[in-house]
Amino acid sequence: MLDKKDAGPPSLLNKLVSLTTIRDIELFEFSLLKTLAELLRINQISMYSLNQTDTTCWFSTYSANLAQDDNKRQFSESQEIYTTEITIPEEIRTAQLWIETTKKPYIHHQVDRYLVVYPILAVNKIEGMLTFELSHSLTEDEMLIISSLLSITHNFRSLLDESQKDKLTGLxxxxxxxxxxxxxxxxxxxxxxxxxxxGNEPNRRKSYxxxxxxxxxxxxxxxxxxxxxxxxxxxxxxxxxxxxxxxxxxxxxxxxxxxxxxxxxxxxxxxxxxxxxxxxxxxxxxxxxxxxxxxxxxxxxxxxxxxxxxxxxxxxxxxxxxxxxxxxxxxxxxxxxxxxxxxxxxxxxxxxxxxxxxxxx
Incomplete structure (x- = not known):
């Protein structure tokens, strides 16, 4: 048996096969974040899903550190599926405007980091944005991984979404x-x-x-x-x-x-x-x-x-x-x-x- 530490990086094809077996939309979104984090070898990746109001969004994140925490592992997936509604951060608004204007991903270099924002597209509009940070500029291979995965999963998600909707009302x-x-x-x-x-911790923050x-x-x-x-x-x-x-x-x-x-x-x-x-x-x-x-x-x-x-x-x-x-x-x-x-x-x-x-x- 191949030792886990000797195994090569997960292949895009294997990850796609795994993703397209999922039949739950929210679990699919979480798995997409996890897959990209593994393929790009980054610790954290987030998604901002835009609301109709254009002032708030749903923020969800995948953290490799959270997944490895023994105290939180059993809760990590269920908690990430139910995400938090927040006011859209100014940096994300800036990225959205850039993407809508240039039709290109937003990449912002700040000292020792690169903030990368990719659009998640629906029909004729941006329905969300994928964000993560790198210590280097995106390579061609990394851009290919992101664009390929987002393109294929967009089509699959559309089919999955359609299968879960009432034909008349769209609910x-x-x-x-x-x-x-x-x-x-x-x-x-x-x-x-x-x-x-x-429960016994003094002055604790209120839990969800x-x-x-x-x-x-x-x-x-x-x-x-x-x-x-x-x-x-x-x-x-x-x-x-x-x-x-x-x-x-x-x-x-x-x-x-x-x-x-x-x-x-x-x-x-x-x-x-x-x-x-x-x-x-x-x-x-x-x-x-x-x-x-x-x-x-x-x-x-x-x-x-x-x-x-x-x-x-x-x-x-x-x-x-x-x-x-x-x-x-x-x-x-x-x-x-x-x-x-x-x-x-x-x-x-x-x-x-x-x-x-x-x-x-």
Missing amino acids: LNRQTFEENIKKISVHTLSSDMNQEQV AETERFCLAIVDIDDFKSINDRFGHIMGDEVLLLLSYVMKQNFRTRDLLFRFGGEEFVVIFRASNKEEAHRALERFRNKIQEYRFPQIDTVTISMGATLINEVNYLASEIIGRADQALYYAKQNGKNQLHFYENLLQNGHVVDKKEVISIDSF
């Missing part, structure tokens, strides 16, 4: 739901364990687990069958398209938006607490109520929501809790939002010990 499809719940559960569990480890949780809400269009019956299925599809448009505008880029089929949607998003989650969902409900749909005019939605925490990691249990809250909203006047936790506390729903199947609602 995530139902098949991707359970896998996303599993990732969130692993992340939440990792954060909880990390919080316990540092303390400042952000996840909320899941089921969104159901009120009287959608009546809309189809009165205006036809073409207008019904138009309502679904417009609702998904408002949903994309209301929530953040990295929030998970699903169409489950028919008039049912699911949103999973980060919130510091239930009150913040309630405000975000109420804002969305009001946006839909105020939106003027062609011919139909007013459309309303009912929502049932629940927090994702250490108590309910199973996808079927989480969706079941939200579904109970949605049922209560539909039975008590529609066009309203209810949280499972509030209904349980007030005795309006029962904590069912048998979890509800995802396919039951």
